[in-house]
Amino acid sequence: MKRSFTNLLVFYIFGILIFYFVNISSNIIIFLFLFSILYLSYNIIKSSLNQSVLLYLFLILGISISFLHANGNLEKSLGQEVYVKGVVEHLDKKTSEIEKYIISVKEVNGKSVPKEKSLLTIIGEKDLKLGSRVFFKATLKLPMENTNPGLFNYKLYLKTKGIYTLMSIDSNAIEKIDISNIPIRYKVKEKSILTIENVFKSYLNKENNSLITSIILGDSDYLDESNVELYRDMGLAHILAVSGLHIGIISSFLMFLISRIGIKRKTNIFITLIFIWSYGYIIGYPPSILRASILFSFLYLSKIIHKPYDSLNILSLAAIILLFINPYNLFSVGFQLSFIASGSIIVFTDRITYLLYPLKGKFIDTISSLLAVNIGVSPVQAYYFNKISILGFLANILIVPILSFSLILSFIMLGIEFIVPSLNSLLGIVLNGSLNLQFFILRLIGKFPINLIRVFSPEIITIVFIFIFFFIIFEMIDISSFSKGIEKTIVIYLLFLILINIVSIKENMEIHFIDVGQGDSIYIRSGKKDILIDTGGSIFKNHNIPEKIVLPYLEKIGVRKLDAIFISHFHEDHSQGLEILLDNFKIGNIFISHIPTDPYLDLLKDNRYVLLRKGDNITIDKNTNFKVLWPIDDMDYEDNINNKSMVGVLNYKDIKVLFTGDIEKEVEESLLEEVRGVDILKVGHHGSDTSSTLSFIEAISPKIGVISVGQKNMYNHPSGRVIGIFEENKTKVYRTDKNGLVKIVIVEDGYEVSPYLIDEKKKEVYLEDYLLHNYNYFLYNLLFFLSAYILIKKSPEEELINDL
Known part of the structure; x- marks a missing residue:
């Protein structure tokens, strides 16, 4: 089987995705696994083992191994205070306020448990050593999932690291720390990390020290967030992770040095591989370095045994090994970027070089490789980061050589520190200059007025089609081999799909x-208008809700501008994100209900704002308007900003949506005669007991109520009284603490409510529903395709265009 590992990898990944996206019962998985074992055994006995059998087996393995890694053993003790004995495996984060460690749990309540990692947060300072045994009491918790679609999923991120539970304790809650008999591997690892940190701290300025330490240890936590964003915006995120580029530079330089002192080739390769794998252990074997280590091991082995080396096949084998270890590696951004970048170099580089003929040479080879990487990783970067850098290719050409030189120089400094440390003072000057130069170039490119393009997150199927498009462009898929009938069938089939999609498009909100x-933040899309009511925020400044949630969510759904922002009132949980939105979007008008104090007043002075009062009517488009019901000019609620909240009815055709900000009982009483028969209500003041009186809810009689509220808020x-009133009124209530994002689509004949979560869990797609849905979808597409083919068969080629 040509490139057998590549084919097996594709089916193994399908299996992982099927398990992740479709709810399959454990009984079905066990049955499929046992059946696959029997099927495999039968084919081995009959000597009829072939590609199709292996592909099926790897599909089932993807499902089965994902099932085995779906939950951790410690989850059985969730919510309980337990006595834990564990070993410190890794320092995850350290600040002046907290320390985070990855702990390998050995015992729970005195009983041995299967080896499993947990993330321990210590409030205060403890400075635990790697390999030390710690004893403490803690309550096991599950990490949070994302509650808005497309945003960062902390629970899934930790699963990629093999972590399923969290523990949080005060520093004085650790009863015992045992540092006797720490295994040598932990001592070597800790000593190596401290050496790397101290060497660069001694000879480099703060910014350069954090950059080179981050690159060598593969940990972006050393970098300031602004610098991480700088590299990401320039399409250089792959540089911050230890990758094949780094391993290639290090191993090539090491082999060059060793060869110059007369050591034989095989011994040279053996020493280099020991260095690569030891380096991987020190920094914790991130997926990128595991991939690179496996690839280079096979590469050097092939040179020893003089056998041909298929890079793509071995890359696929490396991916299979990592996904066998932990199938959730598939959802790691680092894993995806690492393998896609490497695969793109293998697949596209030669074809790009061919297109650039007659230009040739090492510079052209470098250009081809960088173009290949950008082709591969750009769709993935767009999906996760929602930005594409126009000048990213230029940045790669200029920065990669400088950082390659800097990386070699950094490892020389680490070696010299043990031989002639005084020489590092001179080398440190050179390294500082090199890193200063690359920062200067990056910031200079970043100042160009046209660089970053904001993009929405493409669907996975869109990314697949993008890659298919490139495969066709580079003639990896030869469409000229298709018969004329098939080509025309495909064209007509696509026309069918376009026409049906055009016909099925409906105006909606x-x-x-x-x-x-x-807090509150409500995004409204009506026709071509994009509107935001409130911006989210928190009284706790370090939560950064607008930056972590509102801004990335708007970017992911393709918002490039905001025609209007309505600020119901100037409390932090409603208005804190105004500044960051003004910095990142073109804003039409800002509508407010009262004049705020600083810092909001300074923001408004530099932007267009409109003070709204009862009776104002804002026309959004031909179908939509926003009628203001509150506030009035002679308000006397000077000490209660909640009652200065903007109240308005959004009218879309025959559907009414009432937005109430944080108004309380006094304002509700003033509005009793103003509005009747509301379809959808944004419940006032997060469902507080100070709002939503029985008389008010009975007067407006909403069919749907949405409460924006934090989980387990203080x-x-x-x-409970408010919930009871809605139940009596037969109002269906959705809550963001239990349902996550609540999306309502309003069309001509009604509306549909789609909560992201059901009872704090993602909506499950059951196997039978999934198959039925896709069975119908498959039948529709088959019908279109067959209709097109029949049309082709019945019409002579010269009459086909006339028939169409």
Whole structure:
């Protein structure tokens, strides 16, 4: 089987994806696994083992191994305070306030447990050594999943690291720390990390020290967030992770040095591989370095035994090994970028070089490789980061050589530190200059007015089609080999799909109640208009809700501008994100209900704002308007900003949506005669007991109520009394603490409510529903395709265009 590992990898990945996206019962998985074992055994006995059998087996293995890694053993003790004995495996984060360690749990309540990692947060300072045994009491918790679609999933991120549970304790809660008999591997690892940190701290300035330490240790936590963003915006995120580029530079330089002192080739390769794998252990074997280590091991082995080396096949084998170890590696951004970048170099480089003929040479080879990487990783970067750098290719050409030189010089400095440390003072000057130069170039490119293009997150199927498009461009898929009939069939089939999609397009309005915790932020798309009511925020400044949730969510769904921002009132949980939105989007008008104090007043002075009052009517488009019901000019609620909240009815055709900000009982009483028969209500003040009186809810009689509220918030919102009133009124209530983002799509004949979560869990897609849905979809597409083919068969080629 040509490139057998590549074919097996594709089916293994399909199996992982099937398990992740489709709910399959454990009984079905066990049955499929046992059946596959029997099927494999039968084919071995009959000597009829072939490609199709292996592909099926790897599909089932993808499902089965994902099932085995779906939950951790410690999850059995969730919510319980347990006595834990564990070993410190890795320092994850350290600040002046907290320390985070990855702990290998050995015992729970005195009983041995299967080896499993957990993330321990210590509030305060403890400075634990790697390999030390710690004893403490803690309550096991599950990490949070994303509650808005497309945003960072912390739970899935930790699963890629083999971590399923969290523990948090005060520094004085650790009862015992045992540092006797720490295994040598931990001592070597800790000593190596400290040496790397101290060498560069001694000879480099703060910014350069954090950059080179981050690159060598593969940990971006050493870098300031602004610098991480700088590299990401320039399409250089791959540089911050230890990758094949780094391993290639290091191993090539090491082999060059060793060869110059007369050591034989085989011994040279053996020493280099020991160095590569030891280096991987020190930095914790991230997927990128495991991939690179496996690839280079096979590469050097092939040179020893003089056998041909198929890079793509071995890359696929490396991916299979990593996904056998942990199938959730597939969802790691580092894993995806690492393998896609490497695969793109292998697949596209030669074809790009051919297209650039007659230009040739090492510079052209470098250009071809960088173009190949950019072709591969750009769709993935767009999906995760929602930015594409126009000048990223230029940045790669200029920065990669400088950083390659800097990386070699850094490893020389680490070696010299043990031989002639005084020489590092001179080398440090050179390294500082090199790193200063690359920062200067990066910032200079970043100042260009046209560089970053904001893009929405493409669907996975869109990314697949993008790659198919490139395969066709580079003639990896030869469409000229198709018969004329098939070509015309495909064209007509696509025309069918386009026409049906055009016919099925309906005018609608979308309302997204974004889960921003204890705050409000509601995105509205009506026709071509993009509107935001409130920006989210928190009284806790370090939560950065607008930056972490509102801004990335808007970017992911393709928002490039905001025609209007309505600020219901100037409390942090409603308005804190105004500044960051002004920095990142073109804003039309800012509508406010009262004049705020600083810092919001300074923001408004430099931007167009409109003070709204009762009776104002804002026309959004031909179908939509926003009628203001509150505030009035002679308000006397000077000490209660909640009651200065903007209240308005959004009218879309015959559907009414009432937005109430944080108004309380006094304002509700003033509005009793103003509005009747509301379809959808944004529940006032997060469901507080100070709002949503029985008389008000009975007067407006909403069919749907949406409460924007934080999980386990300190205010105990929403009030049980309020929930009871809605139940009596037969109002269906959705809550962002339990449903995550609540999306409502309004069309001519009604509306559909789509919560992202059901009872705090992602909506499950059951196997039978999934198969039925896709069975119908498959039948529709088959019908279109067959209709096109029949049309082709019945019409002579010269009459086909006339028939169409």
